[in-house]
Amino acid sequence: MRIRSQSNFWCGLLFAALGVTVMILARDYRIGSAARMGPGYFPMLLGALLALLGLTLTVPALFRDGPAFPRLHLRPLAFVLLGIAAFGVTLEYLGFVLAVAALVVIGGLADPDLRPVEIAGVALFMAVFSVGVFAVLLGMPLTLWPAL
Amino acid sequence: MEILSNLAIGFGVAVTLKNLAYCFLGVFLGTLIGVLPGIGPVATVAMLLPLTFALDPATAMIMLAGIYYGAQYGGSTTAILVNIPGESSAVVTTLDGYQMARQGRAGPALGIAAIGSFVAGTIATLVVALFSPPLAEIALKFQPADYFSLMVFGLIGAVVLARGSLRKAIAMVVIGLLLGLVGTDVNSGVMRFTFGIPALTEGISFVALAMGMFGIAEVVYNLEQRGASRQVFGSRLGSVLPSRADLAQSAPAIARGTLLGSVLGILPGGGALLSSFAAYTIEKKVARPPRNFGDGDIRGVAAPESANNAGAQTSFIPMLTLGVPSNPTMALMIGALMIQGIQPGPQVMSQRPELFWGVVASMWIGNLFLLALNLPMVGLWVRLLAVPYRMLFPAILVFCCIGVFTINNNVFDLFQLVVFAGIGYVLLKLGCEPAPLVLGLVLGPMMEEYLRRALLISLGDPTVLVTSPISAVFLLAAVLLLASIAIPTIRAKREEAMKE
Amino acid sequence: MRFLAAIATATMTLAATQAWSQDYPAKPIRILVPFAPGGFVDTAARIVGQKLGERWGQQVIVENRPGGNGFIAVLAAAKAPADGYTLLMAHTGEFVVNPAVFPNAPYDFERDFRPITLINDAPIAWVVNNNAPYKTMQDLLAAAKATPNKIGASSPGNGSINHLVMEWMGLTHGSKFLHVPYKGGAPAMAATAGGEVPAGIAALSSAMPHMQSGRVRALALTTAERTPAFKDIPTLKELGVKEVEASIWVGLFAPKNVPQPIADKIYGEVAKILELPDVKARFAAGGGVTGGMKPAEFTAKIKRESTSAKKVVVEAKIKAE
Numbered sequence: 001m002r003i004r005s006q007s008n009f010w011c012g013l014l015f016a017a018l019g020v021t022v023m024i025l026a027r028d029y030r031i032g033s034a035a036r037m038g039p040g041y042f043p044m045l046l047g048a049l050l051a052l053l054g055l056t057l058t059v060p061a062l063f064r065d066g067p068a069f070p071r072l073h074l075r076p077l078a079f080v081l082l083g084i085a086a087f088g089v090t091l092e093y094l095g096f097v098l099a100v101a102a103l104v105v106i107g108g109l110a111d112p113d114l115r116p117v118e119i120a121g122v123a124l125f126m127a128v129f130s131v132g133v134f135a136v137l138l139g140m141p142l143t144l145w146p147a148l
Numbered sequence: 149m150e151i152l153s154n155l156a157i158g159f160g161v162a163v164t165l166k167n168l169a170y171c172f173l174g175v176f177l178g179t180l181i182g183v184l185p186g187i188g189p190v191a192t193v194a195m196l197l198p199l200t201f202a203l204d205p206a207t208a209m210i211m212l213a214g215i216y217y218g219a220q221y222g223g224s225t226t227a228i229l230v231n232i233p234g235e236s237s238a239v240v241t242t243l244d245g246y247q248m249a250r251q252g253r254a255g256p257a258l259g260i261a262a263i264g265s266f267v268a269g270t271i272a273t274l275v276v277a278l279f280s281p282p283l284a285e286i287a288l289k290f291q292p293a294d295y296f297s298l299m300v301f302g303l304i305g306a307v308v309l310a311r312g313s314l315r316k317a318i319a320m321v322v323i324g325l326l327l328g329l330v331g332t333d334v335n336s337g338v339m340r341f342t343f344g345i346p347a348l349t350e351g352i353s354f355v356a357l358a359m360g361m362f363g364i365a366e367v368v369y370n371l372e373q374r375g376a377s378r379q380v381f382g383s384r385l386g387s388v389l390p391s392r393a394d395l396a397q398s399a400p401a402i403a404r405g406t407l408l409g410s411v412l413g414i415l416p417g418g419g420a421l422l423s424s425f426a427a428y429t430i431e432k433k434v435a436r437p438p439r440n441f442g443d444g445d446i447r448g449v450a451a452p453e454s455a456n457n458a459g460a461q462t463s464f465i466p467m468l469t470l471g472v473p474s475n476p477t478m479a480l481m482i483g484a485l486m487i488q489g490i491q492p493g494p495q496v497m498s499q500r501p502e503l504f505w506g507v508v509a510s511m512w513i514g515n516l517f518l519l520a521l522n523l524p525m526v527g528l529w530v531r532l533l534a535v536p537y538r539m540l541f542p543a544i545l546v547f548c549c550i551g552v553f554t555i556n557n558n559v560f561d562l563f564q565l566v567v568f569a570g571i572g573y574v575l576l577k578l579g580c581e582p583a584p585l586v587l588g589l590v591l592g593p594m595m596e597e598y599l600r601r602a603l604l605i606s607l608g609d610p611t612v613l614v615t616s617p618i619s620a621v622f623l624l625a626a627v628l629l630l631a632s633i634a635i636p637t638i639r640a641k642r643e644e645a646m647k648e
Numbered sequence: 649m650r651f652l653a654a655i656a657t658a659t660m661t662l663a664a665t666q667a668w669s670q671d672y673p674a675k676p677i678r679i680l681v682p683f684a685p686g687g688f689v690d691t692a693a694r695i696v697g698q699k700l701g702e703r704w705g706q707q708v709i710v711e712n713r714p715g716g717n718g719f720i721a722v723l724a725a726a727k728a729p730a731d732g733y734t735l736l737m738a739h740t741g742e743f744v745v746n747p748a749v750f751p752n753a754p755y756d757f758e759r760d761f762r763p764i765t766l767i768n769d770a771p772i773a774w775v776v777n778n779n780a781p782y783k784t785m786q787d788l789l790a791a792a793k794a795t796p797n798k799i800g801a802s803s804p805g806n807g808s809i810n811h812l813v814m815e816w817m818g819l820t821h822g823s824k825f826l827h828v829p830y831k832g833g834a835p836a837m838a839a840t841a842g843g844e845v846p847a848g849i850a851a852l853s854s855a856m857p858h859m860q861s862g863r864v865r866a867l868a869l870t871t872a873e874r875t876p877a878f879k880d881i882p883t884l885k886e887l888g889v890k891e892v893e894a895s896i897w898v899g900l901f902a903p904k905n906v907p908q909p910i911a912d913k914i915y916g917e918v919a920k921i922l923e924l925p926d927v928k929a930r931f932a933a934g935g936g937v938t939g940g941m942k943p944a945e946f947t948a949k950i951k952r953e954s955t956s957a958k959k960v961v962v963e964a965k966i967k968a969e
Contacts, residue, residue, distance in 0.1 A: 015319050035609070050326065111371055
């Protein structure tokens with residue numbers, strides 16, 4: 001059979017899978033009854049609802065035309081997410097200033113039109129500016145440099 | 149004319165050089181932290197708390213209050229400019245505000261946000277002055293069943309926020325509700341879906357989710373567009389302030405938003421947040437002509453911004469008259485008063501009139517300062533958009549990361565940001581809009597908590613949901629709203645089917 | 649090689665520790681708080697922190713690490729270098745309730761911490777809505793005994809010390825309430841004041857605004873003795889519920905291996921701060937008694953309360969599922 005709306009088909013399938021997963025996980029919690037709900041009642045109900053909603057997207061997608069599957073651009077996504085993760089790790093071990101620099105440089109790679117000199121400039125500017133605003137002006141408890 | 153003599157006392161306190169200075173300091177700091185995404189009034193008020201030990205109580209409260217409502221003014225700035233809602237109430241502002249910025253109308257959007265906030269602040273201050281005690285009584289009358297029905301109404305309204313597919317919008321609300329379940333269940337103490345991670349026991353970080361799904365996902369989306377289409381911001385800056393036509397169009401929206409915000413703001417819990425969502429939903433339903441919502445309609449900025457600022461002012465009512473905090477910032481202010489040896493409660497108005505009326509009077513002065521501070525800034529913000537995007541986006545990333553981290557000083561929240569940015573990007577690509585999801589996330593836990601508490605107290609009798617008049621009204625309104633959404637869709641479907 | 653390096657590190661640490669003791673504090677001190685800003689633990693940390701900062705001429709930073717039932721902040725403090733530059737402000741929940749409710753709590757009070765001193769000790773009060781038919785604590789207890797699990801009583805949360813007290817009364821006295829948990833003391837008391845539930849059990853400070861407005865009445869305190877600010881409220885002990893004794897306290901802690909001279913120095917200074925009239929007044933506003941208890945006494949208090957809490961949790965079968 002031909003899937004006539006790729007986007008809706010997969011979107012619905014994703015929701016249905018998510019709903020079923022929630023229902024499986026929610027089995028660990030007591031369900032109770034409608035009058036005395038346990039912690040598992042809401043998750044079970046919502047999981048089932050989501051699974052049903054998913055099907056109402058997936059099934060019609062087989063018969064009716066709709067949007068095709070979108071193109072995902074992985075380069076910007078990967079570098080932006082990597083940059084944020086790097087900020088977290090660097091902040092934990094090497095302090096705030098290097099974390100800001102790491103974020104700007106790695107995140108900067110997300111842009112195909114990257115200009116190295118500019119990014120270095122932005123990194124320097126953001127490091128100075130954020131230390132000034134967050135650490136000095138607002139007095140936030142941030143570790144600025146690696147502990148030696 | 150007791151109110152006049154009371155206001156005279158109030159202005160007598162507020163218009164001293166010292167109190168004017170601290171009021172200005174408060175609103176200035178509030179604007180600053182409002183503009184910085186993620187740095188909320190809670191953290192700022194907490195840091196300034198020790199400073200207030202040396203001040204007298206009225207001065208301390210005037211400054212702290214200024215930070216709070218000042219942050220509401222500033223909060224819309226990043227929502228409009230770069231699609232980053234700094235706090236939950238700014239989520240709706242992104243819908244039309246950011247679209248306006250993309251169309252080169254960032255100036256009018258920012259301008260109307262400031263003007264709407266000022267009008268709402270002024271009116272809401274009057275409401276506080278005139279109706280504090282009776283409104284406080286209403287807040288106390290709200291029972292768990294009533295809150296539950298209010299939340300149901302809010303969630304159905306959330307579906308209206310979306311522009312595209314109805315089924316996808318409902319699915320987004322449900323996913324939001326599910327994400328909201330993560331954490332410790334209030335009624336049983338059970339930890340749900342935390343997978344043994346301590347940081348998740350208090351639930352998913354709202355700021356990480358909102359910034360990931362709105363701000364970061366948008367950055368990635370923009371980076372995909374190469375060359376000309378990306379520079380859409382910088383090329384057309386347009387006028388800086390709203391035109392006469394903009395103002396005329398926004399006036400009814402501001403009035404409705406202010407009214408709604410003033411009323412919902414007094415409810416502890418989701419009140420102030422619901423008011424901005426509800427204002428948008430109502431505007432989308434009643435405004436004529438209704439065509440542009442979600443596509444850069446100025447009324448879609450005016451209504452929620454007025455509502456959240458009005459709500460910010462009236463949320464002082466339960467705090468000052470009952471000692472009940474309606475949000476975390478108010479809880480801090482109660483702390484500040486107690487450190488001063490003042491127990492917030494109904495006796496504050498009679499025993500310390502200079503404190504109560506001084507703070508009320510300062511609110512209006514503070515709103516005036518904010519207008520004077522924010523309108524000239526609009527030009528500056530708009531010019532910021534002229535910075536090439538390849539240099540602007542790393543700065544956006546930095547502010548998002550710092551904002552997310554400083555909420556709990558926990559690196560784990562940054563990993564939440566990564567996850568939600570990824571999910572947000574995929575959802576954006578699949579044509580699912582994140583706004584209904586965010587509302588589900590915020591309202592879901594409260595809705596479940598109130599429903600289960602209502603049934604616990606009634607010993608399992610579900611009729612409490614309809615026997616309470618407040619609850620019955622909200623449920624009826626929810627059904628009507630649902631019908632108004634569903635019927636046109638069903639009709640459209642049938643017509644479509646007939647055509648085939 | 650690795651052995652040598654270890655010895656070198658150990659020697660350096662030792663030398664450094666000795667040098668630090670003399671000129672402590674030589675850099676900013678952090679006080680970790682397991683709550684978001686605004687609660688009474690946070691406020692206590694800020695009051696004490698500000699005075700310490702002024703008197704030592706060194707910055708004292710209050711760092712909020714909320715979440716995970718306090719686990720996040722307490723673990724961070726337990727793992728921090730024991731040099732006196734990282735302290736923990738914690739309350740009954742972290743060291744009395746958690747070890748009882750969470751058998752797998754990732755920290756151990758005796759193994760990981762050295763108590764500095766008790767900062768503030770506040771009574772817990774039984775209150776009823778002003779329109780409720782119960783005039784005295786005896787009325788309330790008799791009613792709870794006659795209709796078990798029917799009379800709603802609000803608490804600040806599941807597994808809070810207040811919740812434990814409620815269960816404790818059921819165990820020893822047979823008066824069982826319908827436990828209605830809220831998210832913190834303020835909403836719980838607002839519910840009792842608004843008549844949502846007829847009774848409630850809360851820190852005296854949360855109940856005070858509603859007592860003054862005449863919406864709720866305090867019937868009894870759970871402390872051993874009456875509190876100075878409210879001399880007319882009887883204690884449960886006086887009313888014949890002899891076993892039940894609890895309070896909500898805030899205390900200052902350091903990691904276990906903090907050098908003795910540094911711990912002594914911190915205790916000395918904090919004890920003096922707690923004697924200052926303005927500090928005393930600030931804590932008294934919440935109905936509490938300022939601490940200043942010697943570390944050994946404080947340790948004994950915590951151990952005693954832990955034992956009771958464990959007993960209640962086991963017998964009432966309270967568990968964090």
